[in-house]
Every structure is written in C-alpha cells, then in structure tokens.
Amino acid sequence: MHLALWITASLLALVFLLAGTLTLFSGKDKLQSSGMTWVEDFPNGVVKAIGAVEVLGAAGLILPAVLDTATVLVPIAAVGAAVLMVGAAITHARRGEFAAIAVNAVLFALAAFTAWGRFGLGNF
Template sequence: MNTITWIFSGALAVVFTISGILKATMSRARLIATGQTGIAPFPMPLIRLVAICELAAVAGLFAPWLTNHARILTPLAAVGLAVVMIGAATSHSSLKEPKSTAANTVLLALATFVAATRFADLFL
C-alpha cells in the first residue's frame, strides 16, 4: 500500500507542479488557450492564490513525510488538493466539459486515497 501511495503522490505532484506554475505565470487568455478553461469564471487574484496553494501542497505531499516532522501536513495537503479538485470539477461541469470533469474526478480520487492512507498511517 505504501508504494501505491508514493506513486499516487508522485502523480499528484507532477500534475499540480505544472498546474501551479502555469497558473502563477500565465495570463488568463493563455491559460484558457492551453486548456485550463475552468478558470474562466474566477478573478485572476484567486487563480494566483490557487496556484500558490497547489505548489505548497506539492511540497506538503513529500517534505513532512520524508523528514518525519509535522507528518500531519502530508494528509492535510492531500485534502487541500481534493478540495481544489472539487472546485475544478464543479467549474468544468458548469461549463459542460465532461472530459475535464472526469480528469478532475480522477485527481480527486488520487488525492482522497493519499489523504486516507496517510491519515491511517498516522492514527492506526
């Protein structure tokens, strides 16, 4: 189970590192042109805040668990990513984008799995 959790954490880290960097550096028009259409209804300051949160969560998926300091931050980072994916899936669903909604749902499932397994490792 630990190996699967690390693999899922790595997959989340790759996706959210890319997403966070793009949201932090690109203009609204460029983001929409590259497929991040779910940002359309939101103001850019909120998009930039989400980008920072995504990048912080990436660090939180690994650093606390690997250093054995404040390990509770790892499942909390995964919960944060799950919350972001709920918002993203809702946004894409309202825009009638089933493929993006499905991708968000898969990422939501991965983040939920990582959160659940890391919480279990802490408390069981």
C-alpha cells in the same frame, strides 16, 4: 501499501506542481489558449491564488514525509487536493466541460486514497 502511497502522492504532487506553476506564472490569455478556459470565470487574483494553492499542496504532499517532520501535513494536503478537485469539477460542470471532470475525478480518487492511507486508515 507504503510504496503505493508514495507513488500516488508523488504523482499528485507532480501534477499539482506543474499545473500550479503554469497557473501562477502565466497570464490569463496564455492559460486560455492552453486549454484552461475556466480562468474566464475568475479574476486574475483568484487564478493566481489557485496556482499558489496547487504549488503549496504539491509541497505538502511530499516535503513533510521526505523531511520526516510534521508528517500529519501529508494527509491534510491530500484532503486539500481532494477538496480542490471537487471545486474544479463543479466549475467544469457549470461550464459544460464534462470531459475535464473525468480528470478531476481521477485526481480526487488519488488524493482520497493518499489521505486515507496517510491518516493510517489503511492499516487494518
């Protein structure tokens, strides 16, 4: 179980770090041309804030456990990632981008599993 949680958290962190870095440091035009058409619905500041949240979430999924300090932040970051994916799914549903919701659902499931396991609920 411990290995599965590390793999899941690492995969989530990688996805959120890559997406967040791209969102944070690219302009809206570049994001739209790369397939992130949802940025049309948000001001530039909100897009950058979402990118920052994704990068911070990636750090929160890994660093506390690696440094063995404030490890309660790992499941909290996982809950945050799950909430972010719910918001992303709602945004994609409003835009009629139903294929993107499948990605959100997978990432939500990984985040929920990580939160469940790291909060200790999987220790039965």
